[in-house]
Amino acid sequence: MATSSGKKNAFYAQSGGVTAVINASACGVIETARKHKDKIGKVYAGRNGIIGALTEDLIDTSKEPKSAIAALRHTPSGAFGSCRYKLKSLEQNQREYERLIEVFEAHNIGYFFYNGGGDSADTCLKVSQLSKSMGYPIQAIHVPKTVDNDLPVTDNCPGFGSVAKYIAVSTREASFDVASMAKTSTKVFILEVMGRHAGWIAAAGAMASSEDCEIPVVVLFPEVTFNRRKFMQTVKQKVKQFGYVSIVVSEGVKSRDGKFLADQGLKDAFGHAQLGGVAPVVANMIREDLGLKYHWAVADYLQRAARHIASKTDVDQAYAMGKAAVELAMKGKNSVMPTVVRTSNNPYRWKVGEARLSRVANVEKMMPKSFISKDGFGITKKCRDYLGPLMKGEDYPPYGKDGLPKYVRLKNAPVKRKLGDFKV
Amino acid sequence: MATSSGKKNAFYAQSGGVTAVINASACGVIETARKHKDKIGKVYAGRNGIIGALTEDLIDTSKEPKSAIAALRHTPSGAFGSCRYKLKSLEQNQREYERLIEVFEAHNIGYFFYNGGGDSADTCLKVSQLSKSMGYPIQAIHVPKTVDNDLPVTDNCPGFGSVAKYIAVSTREASFDVASMAKTSTKVFILEVMGRHAGWIAAAGAMASSEDCEIPVVVLFPEVTFNRRKFMQTVKQKVKQFGYVSIVVSEGVKSRDGKFLADQGLKDAFGHAQLGGVAPVVANMIREDLGLKYHWAVADYLQRAARHIASKTDVDQAYAMGKAAVELAMKGKNSVMPTVVRTSNNPYRWKVGEARLSRVANVEKMMPKSFISKDGFGITKKCRDYLGPLMKGEDYPPYGKDGLPKYVRLKNAPVKRKLGDFKV
Structure with a gap:
């Protein structure tokens, strides 16, 4: 895999509707990547998601001080901008994949971390196949995020x-x-x-x-x-x-x-x-x-x-998913997503698992019938036992003297462009 | 005044739209009244506001343990029930005032604490005049409350x-x-x-x-x-x-x-x-x-x-207004309302003041022109300086293992009735 041939940069992007804790995942990715300087050079974030990759609009996260990256953990929204944009199939739009490879090559990117829901998992899956399909060595890891909680395999989704x-x-x-x-x-x-x-x-x-x-x-x-x-x-x-x-x-x-x-x-x-x-x-x-x-x-x-009333379980898991994504990459993995695995309900215990992206992309997890009460207007004990731990704990952001939460805004310094324009 | 002739019970009621901190005022009233056992017997709360007084539907707050009363400080809504009901003038509906006096007499009530906005101040004013108008000795003190912040005289309103x-x-x-x-x-x-x-x-x-x-x-x-x-x-x-x-x-x-x-x-x-x-x-x-x-x-x-994100200034002031209402009563006052007096902007300092109810009832305080920016779409620095301190500080409620705030529900034990029915 790519990792064997020296130090590569990483690409990270946020996709789809943002959440109160997607930046906690970003924090997990960047802080963990910074601990693997032997293998990972810089983390470049896509400005406005995958569009940033296609248009070569990259953000150099190494310009951000440690304190700013740490503050992402308590800042809602997508700090690098998100987008609603789904890559078409290789057959339908080969030009987009060629462009991605051009950008990756120009910036020596060997790791692709994509933070999103079901549609984004599909994009990530397609990127993960670039090694095979187009001969560009890349490890693509999906970081789960969605307020809708509709991703399969993982017990629940951060957000x-x-x-x-x-x-x-x-x-x-x-x-x-x-x-x-x-x-x-x-x-x-x-x-x-x-x-x-x-x-x-x-x-x-x-x-x-x-x-x-x-x-x-x-x-x-x-x-x-x-x-x-x-x-x-x-x-x-x-x-x-x-x-x-x-x-x-x-x-x-x-x-x-x-x-x-x-x-x-x-x-x-x-x-x-x-x-x-x-x-x-x-x-x-x-x-x-x-x-x-x-x-x-x-x-x-x-x-x-509403980061001001975020669940501590959720913040912890969002961070853990970002961290695990980098660790999976360090193990040479490609085309996977870290998951939350529930090992016990009472007391609630969970660990990080791993899912093949092909099992995640484009699959929606609905509420099981056993979670909805017979009359159709409420939830069952089984549903309560599932939901309770996910809402548990408070994780308050710091507040300023003006009574408002101190959310961080990054510098989002651009990486110098090396290629020509590209229309999306 | 009434206080000179032995121990009297107090009546407390919540009126109009409730707020995140009106129960903090109730807490202030009840805790302070309990410290004046020489002059105040029991605090009876009106179930659903003044309607509770008219229908003799009184709640005996002495049945509530100290811990439950203390928990009112962090519980939103009106713990005794509120109502939208404005007493007509004495001329228009003398029967209602006679009934109030019957209920007050039957339950030895000498203090009337009414917690509400402009309409409620009007009701409180009318009750405060019962000594003069109908010969029943009562001290009526209004406790300010309104999310709309539209009461006059006071710098701002709890809520x-x-x-x-x-x-x-x-x-x-x-x-x-x-x-x-x-x-x-x-x-x-x-x-x-x-x-x-x-x-x-x-x-x-x-x-x-x-x-x-x-x-x-x-x-x-x-x-x-x-x-x-x-x-x-x-x-x-x-x-x-x-x-x-x-x-x-x-x-x-x-x-x-x-x-x-x-x-x-x-x-x-x-x-x-x-x-x-x-x-x-x-x-x-x-x-x-x-x-x-x-x-x-x-x-x-x-x-x-939204008690979960209440302002600490607001909670403190709501409690202080309840406490001050009882202290004003102990000083023999009638027909007044404690107020918030701002003594300094930076650092923010405030103290408790006092207003005649006749100056408060039915007067709405609008935003001053100097608070709205010239284009009409924003606020001025003057407005910011006013608003900032009111939003300052956090005062989180306790949370349970299920991730939900622990708000108290009182027993709300009824006081035994002594009179016949009354239709409102």
Whole structure:
């Protein structure tokens, strides 16, 4: 493999939607690479993901002081910029692969660390095949990241635990609020959460309720077809029993006709189509069917950026995945992804595993049926046992005198270009 | 005054929209009252605010252990239930005042502590006049609370600092997120915040940007009439300069015709009117006028319930207001409200003051013009100097093994009734 023939530089890039802890993985990659100076020269980051590689827009992370790299661990978002860009197959767009090789060669890059979800694993897989397909020696290692928790093989994905904690904490807090107001005012609170295909984030809303703190939470999963009558019955029953109810609705909930519930054909006064969230749609249904006073919230980016309430488990694992990726490279591996392997539930224990990228790319892991309660509106004990440890522990960022978290912004100094322009 | 004639019980109630720290005020009232056992018997809380007094639905807080009362300090929402209910004038509804006196007499209540905003101050004022108007000796003290920060006389209101911190932190985090994605995806992030009349909460969004961490934030205040053309110019310019922009929009923003921007006459596929938030309205305008990719969030209850990221200044002041209310009562005062008096900006110092309720009731404090920047989309240094200290410091709640905050639920044991029913 490439590593045998002297010192090579590494390429690292962030891909797809960012998370509260993807920079913790970057921190793991860069800090660990700096410990292997015998084999790894510099770590070059792609500015805006793989686009940085294609356009030769590389960032020299060696220009960043140790303290700045360490601060990545507590900084949300993608410090080098991310992108939504999937490489086509070698047959469809050979020019892009040739360009990647040109850039890698020009900058003596022998390691490719790609930090993303399922689509990114596919890109990483394609790059990992460049040795064979195009004769360029490279080791490509994928670093798992996705708030959606939908990657296969790994027990869970870094990024998810922190969103889960944010949603569970927020749902508990808002539920306490609506419970206080229910006598004379709001009785229904609706929170819209991310997860277009898989209901993992929505499931976290149900964690707001626990044995020592019961809260009536109704979850609408993308995996369960929306049944308005059954839903209203459940809402009505909860309000009768508890005086109030909290609803956590996934943006991906669909009605019987297969359409997103959010897509209700809203029109403004001029007849223009309006795009809204699913929370106001559910709210309006409750007004129509039950006439109850409601409030609704849409968490959107707040949920995946909320580093201030990140899960310690999640931060630790995100860092560990970055570290493990470099260590796998040092062992001469290619076309793999480090994984989280759960070895025990109680007490929670985990270790780092390894998966072939061919088993990861383009596979989506949905919520198992055994995780959703029989009525379709909640989660089972099995699901609780799974989710609990992922949300465990706090890992607060430092705060400034102004009461705001001190998130780092890197210098992101460019690496001198050696090639001509390339259009993406 | 009443205090001279032996030991009296106290009544405490929470009123209006709850906050992350109103229970810290309750904690201050109850803990301080327990230190004055020579003058104050029991503290009875109204279940669901003043309604609890009218319906003789009282909670005996003496049944709660010390630890539960202490835990109120870190528990959001209204532990005894709140309500939206404003007493009419004595002339309009004498029966209600007679009933209050019956309940007070039946339970030997000589102190009335009412924890709320401007409307509640009005109720408290009316109760404070019962000694004169109806010959019942009572000392009524108002405890300030409102996320809207719109009470006069006091420098700021408990409840606001924590919302401000939540909005500033969330805006900073989401801005980091959108900055990472802007190259190939979302360029505009829109966050809708509370504050129907006053733009204090919206102003806090601008605090996401600071000298050492510049962020392009555009604020839409309820105090500034919405000008679509000017707004789009500003958004366009920010995106050009920074690559992205964050917009913090108050739910109370109005267009030139005086209508709420949120009220856009949306209709669903069946022609039914739809109530949406202002964030999706602004998002759709940006799509129409600029064609930029956006994301939007509506914080709603999450912002005022977010005890997990409460401001330490706010928690301290909320407790201090509760404590001061009891101390004012012990000094024989009636018809007053403790206030926060700022004595120094840098370093921030404050002390407890006192205001006549007649100066507080029904007066709304808007953002001063000198706090809004000339272009109408931001805040001035004066505003920053005002807001900064209110958001300062963290005051984390304890967390359980499940990764969730441990918020207390009281027993809320009822006081035995002595009177007949009363309809409200």
